Amino acid sequence: MADSTILIVDDEAAIRDVVGITLDLAGFDTIKASNAHDAHVSIIDQKPDLVLLDWMLPGGSGIELARRLRRDEITSAIPIIMLTAKASEDNKVQGLNEGVDDYVTKPFSPRELVARIKTVLRRVNGKERDKSLQVFDLKLDPTSHRVTIEDKLVEMGPTEFRLLKFFMLNQEKVFSRDHIQTSVWGANVYLEERTIDVHIRRLRKALSSVKGVSIDYSKLIQTVRSAGYRFSVRPA
Amino acid sequence: MADSTILIVDDEAAIRDVVGITLDLAGFDTIKASNAHDAHVSIIDQKPDLVLLDWMLPGGSGIELARRLRRDEITSAIPIIMLTAKASEDNKVQGLNEGVDDYVTKPFSPRELVARIKTVLRRVNGKERDKSLQVFDLKLDPTSHRVTIEDKLVEMGPTEFRLLKFFMLNQEKVFSRDHIQTSVWGANVYLEERTIDVHIRRLRKALSSVKGVSIDYSKLIQTVRSAGYRFSVRPA
DNA sequence: CTTTCCAGTAACACTATTGTCACAAAGCCG
DNA sequence: CGGCTTTGTGACAATAGTGTTACTGGAAAG
Known part of the structure; x- marks a missing residue:
């Protein structure tokens, strides 16, 4: 778990940095991408254990990327956590249909972000035991x-x-x-x-x-x- | 917990040794006594954290000692675990009324003995959390x-x-x-x-x-x- | 010993939960 | 489209669980 690699996809450098530091401290390895295309390349290239994906990305929205990842055999198993600016009902429902594994709404606390990542990884790895x-x-x-x-x-x-x-x-x-x-x-x-x-x-x-x-x-x-x-x- | 002192009261040297070794390995300090009188003296003198008491003791049964310990203000709080040769209904019911904290029936596995001791100590120390x-x-x-x-x-x-x-x-x-x-x-x-x-x-x-x-x-x-x-x- | 009080107990009515069924709706096939 | 299969849905009866009450029995008080 502590060795998992997380890909952070966000066009704002500030977000990438903050999230990156947070995940570093939590013991994750991180990769970063600022747009959907770079993200896709990184995913295929480095196969991260989880993708943190910003909802709104310039030149190809996050939801598009999510859809593409799910379609492709190779990447369909990689869990995705969406970063959304606000909790919009439409977004959530649509995201659910695209197979996103969880949402984190900005602004988020580092604690919550890490907790959600761990939860998703645990779920995907089938190591769901004890606890809630x-x-x-x-x-x-x-x-x-x-x-x-x-x-x-x-x-x-x-x-x-x-x-x-x-x-x-x-x-x-x-x-x-x-x-x-x-x-x-x-x-x-x-x-x-x-x-x-x-x-x-x-x-x-x-x-x-x-x-x-x-x-x-x-x-x-x-x-x-x-x-x-x-x-x-x-x-x- | 690991620093708890257990008094072993049994007239059979073999039992005292076996139990003593078991508890040593489990990280407890042990004191031993072969009869009720010595046991009583040791208890007042050294205040063990728990007493492992054989049911049948020559010259004053274990149940007598248990009763005496409960009556005395100073010793009434010390938990007692009875060692019984067989699970006799009368013994158990009577022991229950004498305020014994648990029973272990001979022959017992070291594992069970240690588990029961820990359970009783946890209970008495009020650190009963989580778990069953x-x-x-x-x-x-x-x-x-x-x-x-x-x-x-x-x-x-x-x-x-x-x-x-x-x-x-x-x-x-x-x-x-x-x-x-x-x-x-x-x-x-x-x-x-x-x-x-x-x-x-x-x-x-x-x-x-x-x-x-x-x-x-x-x-x-x-x-x-x-x-x-x-x-x-x-x-x- | 009698009275008074308190807890034990059985019985009852009410509600929640559950398994089953019958029918409607939706999917699948040619 | 038309027939067949499978699932969704509402209703129902049986059961289990819950709170209340009335009566019984025993302990404490006088």
């Missing part, structure tokens, strides 16, 4: 048994909680209903097949029930026809 | 939201779970119903006063519902007339 689970601003705390979105409590039943926990611990993979049943309800439990669907629905409902939130987190639970469901930050 | 809470063989795991007695699942409702968690985090102190209500239900919640009593009853019921267990763990929840309730391993 977090995806964007959706947090699940196994200890206090609470789920929040942007610090607003999300109400759901115990079964939905376990279902969400399972998904957050196993992101990006498709699970059959059988598999979900075994993992969430346990073996030796007979359930009518459609029961899973209903709980999926209830979970989605709970996730989108929070008002005043820019992202619809229920979209993270994707239906894979004839296969099962998947929890993913990437577009379906 | 344990008292004797009663375990509460905040993360998995499970309670077990001797690894057997104890069924109870969510409210009883929180109530038990509260008690296990705050042992040996008497709490008024008001205090319990605020801690477990939260402030700004109106409850009919007797409601607490009913939940206490349900928790006790749950704790004593497990079959094939030598100790009645419901006894740990003590009623303090006109004051409230207390969770304690010491006699009422």
